[in-house]
Amino acid sequence: MAERGRVRLIDVARAAGTSVSTVSRALNGSDRISPQVVAHVRAVADELGYRADRRAQEFKLGRPRTVGVTVPDLANPFFSEVLKGLGAAARADGHRLLIGESGEDPAEELRLVEELADHSGALVLCSSRLTRAGLDRALALPVPVVCINRTVKNAGVVAIDYRAASRLLLEHLTGLGHRRVLYVGGPAASWSDAERRRTLRRTARSLDVTLDEIDGGWSGHHGYGAGPTVLRSRATAVITFNDLVGVGLLSWLHDNGVEVPAELSVTSYDDIPIAAYSRPPLTSLRNERARLGELAWRQLAGRLAGEEWPRPDLLAPVLVVRASTGPARRRVRIRAH
Amino acid sequence: MAERGRVRLIDVARAAGTSVSTVSRALNGSDRISPQVVAHVRAVADELGYRADRRAQEFKLGRPRTVGVTVPDLANPFFSEVLKGLGAAARADGHRLLIGESGEDPAEELRLVEELADHSGALVLCSSRLTRAGLDRALALPVPVVCINRTVKNAGVVAIDYRAASRLLLEHLTGLGHRRVLYVGGPAASWSDAERRRTLRRTARSLDVTLDEIDGGWSGHHGYGAGPTVLRSRATAVITFNDLVGVGLLSWLHDNGVEVPAELSVTSYDDIPIAAYSRPPLTSLRNERARLGELAWRQLAGRLAGEEWPRPDLLAPVLVVRASTGPARRRVRIRAH
DNA sequence: TTGTATGCGTTATCAA
DNA sequence: TTGATAACGCATACAA
Numbered sequence: 001m002a003e004r005g006r007v008r009l010i011d012v013a014r015a016a017g018t019s020v021s022t023v024s025r026a027l028n029g030s031d032r033i034s035p036q037v038v039a040h041v042r043a044v045a046d047e048l049g050y051r052a053d054r055r056a057q058e059f060k061l062g063r064p065r066t067v068g069v070t071v072p073d074l075a076n077p078f079f080s081e082v083l084k085g086l087g088a089a090a091r092a093d094g095h096r097l098l099i100g101e102s103g104e105d106p107a108e109e110l111r112l113v114e115e116l117a118d119h120s121g122a123l124v125l126c127s128s129r130l131t132r133a134g135l136d137r138a139l140a141l142p143v144p145v146v147c148i149n150r151t152v153k154n155a156g157v158v159a160i161d162y163r164a165a166s167r168l169l170l171e172h173l174t175g176l177g178h179r180r181v182l183y184v185g186g187p188a189a190s191w192s193d194a195e196r197r198r199t200l201r202r203t204a205r206s207l208d209v210t211l212d213e214i215d216g217g218w219s220g221h222h223g224y225g226a227g228p229t230v231l232r233s234r235a236t237a238v239i240t241f242n243d244l245v246g247v248g249l250l251s252w253l254h255d256n257g258v259e260v261p262a263e264l265s266v267t268s269y270d271d272i273p274i275a276a277y278s279r280p281p282l283t284s285l286r287n288e289r290a291r292l293g294e295l296a297w298r299q300l301a302g303r304l305a306g307e308e309w310p311r312p313d314l315l316a317p318v319l320v321v322r323a324s325t326g327p328a329r330r331r332v333r334i335r336a337h
Numbered sequence: 338m339a340e341r342g343r344v345r346l347i348d349v350a351r352a353a354g355t356s357v358s359t360v361s362r363a364l365n366g367s368d369r370i371s372p373q374v375v376a377h378v379r380a381v382a383d384e385l386g387y388r389a390d391r392r393a394q395e396f397k398l399g400r401p402r403t404v405g406v407t408v409p410d411l412a413n414p415f416f417s418e419v420l421k422g423l424g425a426a427a428r429a430d431g432h433r434l435l436i437g438e439s440g441e442d443p444a445e446e447l448r449l450v451e452e453l454a455d456h457s458g459a460l461v462l463c464s465s466r467l468t469r470a471g472l473d474r475a476l477a478l479p480v481p482v483v484c485i486n487r488t489v490k491n492a493g494v495v496a497i498d499y500r501a502a503s504r505l506l507l508e509h510l511t512g513l514g515h516r517r518v519l520y521v522g523g524p525a526a527s528w529s530d531a532e533r534r535r536t537l538r539r540t541a542r543s544l545d546v547t548l549d550e551i552d553g554g555w556s557g558h559h560g561y562g563a564g565p566t567v568l569r570s571r572a573t574a575v576i577t578f579n580d581l582v583g584v585g586l587l588s589w590l591h592d593n594g595v596e597v598p599a600e601l602s603v604t605s606y607d608d609i610p611i612a613a614y615s616r617p618p619l620t621s622l623r624n625e626r627a628r629l630g631e632l633a634w635r636q637l638a639g640r641l642a643g644e645e646w647p648r649p650d651l652l653a654p655v656l657v658v659r660a661s662t663g664p665a666r667r668r669v670r671i672r673a674h
Numbered sequence: 675t676t677g678t679a680t681g682c683g684t685t686a687t688c689a690a
Numbered sequence: 691t692t693g694a695t696a697a698c699g700c701a702t703a704c705a706a
Binding site: 020058 | 683
């Protein structure tokens with residue numbers, strides 16, 4: 001019995017010799033109804049294999065219990081973890097996740113957001129690549145929006161505290177004697193990357209560290225490709241946009257005979273699981289990604305309950321020191337290449 | 338103007354001085370309608386900022402254009418890629434992805450499947466951990482189901498050709514002189530793991546290779562933890578369940594002074610991006626994970642169009658040989674530990 | 675070509 | 691405590 005022959009409320013009512021309202025009440029546990037009727041209706045419903053049409057229910061009831069989420073890239077472990085936390089929290093409150101991937105493309109993300117909004121009661125934008133105008137359109141939609149890793153007015157905000165993060169990183173490096181640091185950047189439209197650069201610059205100034213920057217990306221490929229530029233620089237320590245980039249860079253350095261950390265220290269943001277198993281293991285900033293997702297749902301749940309947006313949730317990262325960072329070497333040796 | 342003040346079809350009709358059906362037809366591009374009216378209605382609709390309620394539309398029209406997907410673990414890059422391919426293909430055909438994560442738990446997966454089925458027009462189970470009985474219940478749902486990496490009757494099937502995969506791996510190893518191989522397994526309820534074991538055993542027999550097996554898991558942690566057992570074994574080559582396990586194992590071997598591949602060869606399944614950047618780079622079986630998702634959607638699309646299930650799509654992997662495998666050493670040196 | 679009226683499956687309002 | 695009926699927002703068969 002395919003979709004067509006589906007058992008409806010009225011079928012149960014007929015079989016039970018009663019009305020749809022009674023059946024509805026019996027099944028939904030209303031109080032103003034006799035226990036015998038409830039038992040009878042339940043029995044009949046079971047026998048017929050009745051399953052309520054949840055779509056019709058939600059349509060009638062109003063807001064869909066679905067949370068729309070956009071991520072730039074599903075293959076990035078950072079977002080996987082955020083989705084995990086978000087999904088678990090939302091699910092615990094009876095909500096589902098509708099997920100869209102923008103492919104790092106702002107225009108596509110905007111299409112996605114409008115599409116998702118049509119089927120969701122709330123929206124979460126992970127590391128949104130939306131333009132300022134695009135974001136305004138998103139916020140004008142008739143659903144509450146939380147941004148993860150992007151600060152925005154009139155919306156929920158959950159983000160990593162990059163100010164604290166950058167300070168932890170640079171203080172660790174200066175503690176090891178590094179005075180010249182190179183930052184290998186991330187995706188162009190990334191707020192996180194902009195924020196990392198901004199806070200690194202600021203902190204570098206206050207710590208009297210010389211900070212150079214080059215463009216990069218988000219994957220191991222980008223890190224490997226940055227190898228030659230890194231080597232040509234006069235930096236004794238490198239900070240990469242994330243661990244994937246860091247691991248890619250480590251790989252290039254190894255292939256080209258550069259000792260880490262003896263000749264060059266490498267460190268990065270995020271501390272995804274693989275960071276512990278790279279060679280050498282990567283010093284990285286651990287952040288509670290799953291918690292980002294969880295907090296996003298908390299904010300949404302509050303908002304849906306009629307509350308105002310709370311203050312942004314800022315998550316402080318923890319520096320996990322591993323073997324990829326060590327004392328700065330005395331002299332920068334320039335190699336031909 | 339929040340959810341309440343939403344502009345409906347009837348509002349547009351009133352403002353345009355016409356009826357709902359005319360507006361509906363004008364907006365949906367029906368043919369039997371005069372161009373002037375269309376223009377007028379469109380103008381009014383724009384002015385009012387009308388956006389059709391897609392939920393109501395789909396409710397009225399019937400099947401939801403949503404694909405429900407379950408994965409054991411969102412943080413596993415294998416599934417991320419599958420989701421990518423599936424999402425892109427489904428989206429190109431106007432469908433969205435409703436995603437649920439089972440946490441490797443068969444009972445949770447069953448709950449998830451029933452929940453997703455309530456809101457989807459089709460289901461994709463990625464590496465389902467469902468019991469036989471659970472799977473039967475899933476297939477009894479009024480939506481078409483495709484299984485990725487699990488063979489099942491009366492459903493769509495898209496899978497990696499593990500028979501070919503295992504043969505590629507073992508032939509590569511025997512070509513290097515290995516006669517004794519150890520397999521570090523995956524998650525308990527995993528069909529993929531069972532299939533890898535089955536095909537490895539069979540191929541090992543035909544190639545006269547001695548195959549030992551130990552239990553493992555799916556993460557780097559599991560691989561690292563398997564280190565001592567691996568070392569105690571008499572194998573000259575190790576095959577791990579996937580690259581994450583492989584990378585974890587490499588890390589342990591390095592920490593304990595075991596040279597790879599001089600003393601031990603390591604290889605695995607999947608070839609996720611990180612495999613190319615591990616130290617040493619991992620010999621692994623590349624499979625087109627995104628294509629798995631894409632093919633799953635193709636099967637569903639056909640089925641939804643009224644066709645029968647096609648034959649299972651089997652994807653042949655390609656062996657990517659890197660530096661983690663080399664000639665078998667002559668003697669197995671047993672170390673104290 | 676346009677308008678009226680019905681129904682999708684459910685819940686909620688109102689009488690009985 | 692129950693039952694008939696009106697919504698929810700839209701699309702469409704049918705009537706005009």
